[in-house]
Amino acid sequence: MSEQQDAPWNLDWPRALGGAAISADFRSEPEDFVVEELAAPQPGEGEHVLLQIRKRGANTGYVAQQLAKLAGVQNNDVGFYGLKDRHAVTTQWFSVWLAQKPEPDWRQIESDEITLLTHFRGTRKLRRGEHLGNRFKIRLRNVRGDRSAAEAVLKQVSAGVPNYFGEQRFGHNGGNLDLANRFSGEQEAGKRRRIPRNQKAFAMSAARSWLFNQVLASRVVEDNWQDLIEGEPETAASGPLWGRGRNPASGAQLDLELAVMAPWKPWCDWLEHCGLSQERRPLMLQPQGFQAEWQDEDLILSFALPPGTFATAVLREVAELVNQSTSAIK
Known part of the structure; x- marks a missing residue:
């Protein structure tokens, strides 16, 4: 192995838009990171049930396990478009293959962390990356640093950031x-x-x-x-x-x-x-519908990204993030 491989991992990749001129608190509470899937599964007659769920403070795998347990099926009978953040408020779709099993009362899945928005029958399992993307609304709190320099970076983001x-x-x-x-x-x-x-x-x-x-x-x-x-x-x-x-x-x-x-x-x-x-x-990621709004000491960013890309690729060009949570992010 090379010396580079033996060294601690440096995950601070070079920035492209002039460097982060501000720092901010990130993920102080789940509502600071809101994600909504851009997806519209079609209803139909079939052995799958499609459920749109809003979760807070729970990861995708946990929700999938709870659905499998409620339906009395195997974990791999539950599908979803992608993994979503735990320390966030996210809206996403799941599918459950029931085969010939009776349909349970899906409202039993609800808790302080999980809200069922809608459900209907469908013809196929949902699979990773098949949706159109995700829409984000992210609040960066207690911004410190040069706002005018940050504005110069914000004006460049729509043109693209390193992917x-x-x-x-x-x-x-x-x-x-x-x-x-x-x-x-x-x-x-x-x-x-x-x-x-x-x-x-x-x-x-x-x-x-x-x-x-x-x-x-x-x-x-x-x-x-x-x-x-x-x-x-x-x-x-x-x-x-x-x-x-x-x-x-x-x-x-x-x-x-x-x-x-x-x-x-x-x-x-x-x-x-x-x-x-x-x-x-x-190599380039272009956020769609990118908007930035200052609210006192906070900066609110809104944008949409395609599947398989990372909101943090956008955020890191704007600010040095001081993560207030310990959960993994996507």
Whole structure:
């Protein structure tokens, strides 16, 4: 392993819009982070029940487990579009496959944390990433720093920010990266052992995300993260999600990506061995309907993002965030 891999994980990626001129308290209470799925599942006659739920202070997995328990089905019979924050107020859809089981009284799911908004029958299970995206309304409290400089950054956000994977992808204190380091190192040393499925999934996701962020960070430093460079395989600037198969980049783009990822070759080899296929991800993220409003010492931001992207990628360009919660964020 390289010295870089043995060092503590640095998740403070380079900023692109001039640097955060302010700091603010983040997630002081759940209502400071409001998320609404942009989704409209269609009702129909079928063996699935679709439920729209608003939750506060609960994570998606917990709600899914409670639905499975109430319906008397297996956990994997419950579907949803994506994981949502625990320390937040979020509105999202779930599906429950009942097959021939009787339908329970869904109102029994309600608690201080869970509110059922509506439900109806549907024809299929909801799957990750199939929705249109998420709408966010986020309050940053007790803003300190240069507001005029922050305004200059805010005016640039709609044009795009670096599409980094958020810190939550890497686990508490980079714990998922530690797993990736260990598993790839064991493979390099020829050790074979059975890896728990959930640990392997977290490690693979973190490793791919880390490699992508490394490439994106290098492009941000070179100030060409929005530009098409020679050998770009997409119609917009993109970076690798590593896996098995040929990297579709060529020329200068391929040389850059291989150079950045060279210290992480054991990770690349491990991801290929795991059977993941090469994919590409845009380097730029454009928030839709971005609005910023000052309320005394607070800054309220509203915007929408596509699935698989992170609100924190937007927030970190605006402010240094002092997280007041200990929950993972997405």
